[in-house]
Amino acid sequence: MKSVEVVAKTREEALEIALKELNVDESQVKVEVLEESASKGLLSFLNVSKIKLRVSIKEDITEKATRLLREILVNMGISAQVEVFKRPGYINLNVNGDNMGRLIGRHGKTLNALQYLINIAVHKDNKDTDRIIIDAAGYRRRREENLERLALSIADRVKRKGRKEILYPMPPQERRIVHLILQDYNGVITYSEGEDPRRRIVISPEK
Amino acid sequence: MLVKSIVDHEDEVQVREEESDGALLVEISVHEDDIGRIIGKRGRVIKAIRTLVWATAPPEQRVLVELAE
Numbered sequence: 188m189k190s191v192e193v194v195a196k197t198r199e200e201a202l203e204i205a206l207k208e209l210n211v212d213e214s215q216v217k218v219e220v221l222e223e224s225a226s227k228g229l230l231s232f233l234n235v236s237k238i239k240l241r242v243s244i245k246e247d248i249t250e251k252a253t254r255l256l257r258e259i260l261v262n263m264g265i266s267a268q269v270e271v272f273k274r275p276g277y278i279n280l281n282v283n284g285d286n287m288g289r290l291i292g293r294h295g296k297t298l299n300a301l302q303y304l305i306n307i308a309v310h311k312d313n314k315d316t317d318r319i320i321i322d323a324a325g326y327r328r329r330r331e332e333n334l335e336r337l338a339l340s341i342a343d344r345v346k347r348k349g350r351k352e353i354l355y356p357m358p359p360q361e362r363r364i365v366h367l368i369l370q371d372y373n374g375v376i377t378y379s380e381g382e383d384p385r386r387r388i389v390i391s392p393e394k
Numbered sequence: 395m396l397v398k399s400i401v402d403h404e405d406e407v408q409v410r411e412e413e414s415d416g417a418l419l420v421e422i423s424v425h426e427d428d429i430g431r432i433i434g435k436r437g438r439v440i441k442a443i444r445t446l447v448w449a450t451a452p453p454e455q456r457v458l459v460e461l462a463e
Contacts, residue, residue: 263450289449297449300442307439383436 190243192221198238205242217243217312248309249278252319255305256280265290279320287324295330298323299358331364338365339372341390346374351391356381362388410462418455420447423462432461 191208195201198220206213222239246254253269260267260282267284282290291298302321309319322328337354345352354365362379365388369377376393379386407428410421422443424432433440444459451457 259446259450292445292449297445300445300449303442304439304446 190241192239192241194237194239196236196238198240201238201240202242205240209242209244211244214314215245217245219243245313248313248315248317248319249273251309251313252278252280252305255308256282256301256321259301260284260290263290273317276317277320278317279322281325282321282323287326290323291326295326298326299360330361334361334364335368338368338390342369342372342375345390345392349392351389353380354388354390356385356387358384359386362386408462416456418451418457420457420459421462422459429461 189209191205193201193205193208195204202213202218206216209216219241220238221241222237224237249271253271256269260269263286265284265286267282267287267290270281270283272279272281289297290301292300298321302319305321306319310316320327341352341354357365366377366379369375369390374393375390377388377390379388381387407425408423410423412419412421422432431439432443434442440459440461447457447459
């Protein structure tokens with residue numbers, strides 16, 4: 188990570204010098220105070236205050252997520268390609284290679300754990316709110332299609348029989364998909380009940 | 395097992411591995427202030443770490459992941 192150390196009379200002054208030198212703006216950097224000798228009390232006008240800052244360029248979250256993901260894949264002994272594409276609010280990392288089953292885990296358990304940890308890691312010291320979505324061999328896309336089919340067929344049955352049905356527990360991301368699909372479906376409403384990780388969707392007839 | 399270092403802001407992360415009864419014990423120790431962070435809400439983070447460690451280890455290898463006090 189690129190960084191500079193600057194000594195100046197005030198924090199503002201030091202930061203300004205550093206930003207000019209790095210040629211970036213304030214949102215792209217991390218600032219640490221290394222030394223500070225503040226002038227205190229009544230005699231302050233006699234002292235000269237001094238501050239030393241270290242200003243480093245923050246890694247952008249896409250770079251960080253990709254780097255972490257690659258590191259983990261190497262650790263798992265999986266050779267694979269990582270493909271990045273962005274859409275508003277999301278950064279998708281698609282992995283393709285050998286041993287994708289191991290990366291995905293049963294019902295996507297490993298893939299979800301990995302995605303969760305990488306999201307925590309990249310958002311820890313960065314305000315960027317884009318979510319990282321990790322997919323392996325198109326697993327999430329296929330899952331989405333399956334969920335869509337499931338949601339529609341159950342909604343159909345609920346409407347026909349006029350009786351509510353409870354789906355099996357799903358992670359938040361999958362529940363969101365089901366809610367979205369059935370949002371515009373007339374005759375049924377959806378809501379969730381229970382606590383994570385056993386929170387489930389209920390599809391119920393309207394009125 | 396470098397995986398752990400991704401979660402913490404401190405450099406005070408230590409990972410110790412030990413063989414016991416045919417299982418591999420992985421002991422993680424972190425800075426006091428990071429303990430909450432590594433456990434997560436209702437243990438969500440530590441569970442995710444375990445899941446990932448199990449997936450990394452060979453299938454026949456039993457692995458226990460513990461947090462040092």
